[in-house]
Amino acid sequence: MNKITSFTINHLLLEPGVYVSRKDQVGAETITTFDLRITAPNDEPVMDTAPVHAIEHLGATFLRNDPLWKDRVLYFGPMGCRTGFYLLMAGDLESRDIVGLVTSCFEFIRDFEGEIPGASARDCGNYLDMNLNMAHWWARRYLEQTLYKIDEKHLVYPE
Numbered sequence: 001m002n003k004i005t006s007f008t009i010n011h012l013l014l015e016p017g018v019y020v021s022r023k024d025q026v027g028a029e030t031i032t033t034f035d036l037r038i039t040a041p042n043d044e045p046v047m048d049t050a051p052v053h054a055i056e057h058l059g060a061t062f063l064r065n066d067p068l069w070k071d072r073v074l075y076f077g078p079m080g081c082r083t084g085f086y087l088l089m090a091g092d093l094e095s096r097d098i099v100g101l102v103t104s105c106f107e108f109i110r111d112f113e114g115e116i117p118g119a120s121a122r123d124c125g126n127y128l129d130m131n132l133n134m135a136h137w138w139a140r141r142y143l144e145q146t147l148y149k150i151d152e153k154h155l156v157y158p159e
Contacts, residue, residue, distance in 0.1 A: 009157050011041040016146040017154030018095045018102055021086065030092040031074065035157075036102060037084040038142045046082040050131035051138050053078075054116055055109055057124070058135065059085065061117040062108045069101050095155040103147045110139035 005022045019035040039046060047055075056077055063073045074088040089098070112132070119127045146154060 006035075009035075010159070013158035015040050015154060015158075016084075016142065018099055018147075018150065019155065019157050020093075020095055023092065029090055032089050032091060032093040034087040034089065034093075034095065034098060034102075035079075035084060036087055038138060038146075039083045041081065041083045044083075047078075047138055048131070048134065049082070050129050051134035052082055053126065054119075054130040054132050054135035055085070055138060057116050057118050057130070058109045058112055059105050062105045063087070063101070066101065066104070069098075099147065099150055099155075103143065106139045106143050106147060110136050110143060112136075 009021075014037060016037050016039060017035075019037065021033040021035040024031045024033070060076045063076050064070050066073070069089070072090045074090060076085060076087050078085050087098070087102070112135075116130055116132060118124050119130055121127055
């Protein structure tokens with residue numbers, strides 16, 4: 001079997017950033033998958049499931065309501081390794097195109113107070129496994145250590 005694209009990236013060199021993971025052609029449309037890497041794989045601790053789940057609910061809600069981008073957002077969800085998130089968007093896009101959107105999304109997560117959207121037994125299959133305080137912490141860390149000072153090195157996968 002062929003190795004899938006995400007397993008061909010050198011995770012020993014990968015740092016937090018915003019990367020194009022892959023582009024797929026679906027009919028006439030290009031789907032761009034972004035790697036929103038929050039922790040350095042195999043070097044920093046991974047995120048626990050409760051803050052990941054809270055970030056997923058808040059991020060998906062924000063992105064699917066953004067007035068400029070909502071019609072292009074297809075999916076936002078965690079990586080199995082718990083070092084980041086995938087964002088799938090319609091269009092042939094580059095990392096730099098979405099840095100503003102991702103920054104706004106994580107500012108929303110950092111500043112969010114109240115009941116997490118969809119965090120009820122009716123709306124979610126594991127609604128009790130959420131941690132808003134730690135979601136705030138991870139969002140603040142990603143903003144301060146990565147998004148607010150992003151450079152070309154953190155927009156393109158390492159060789």
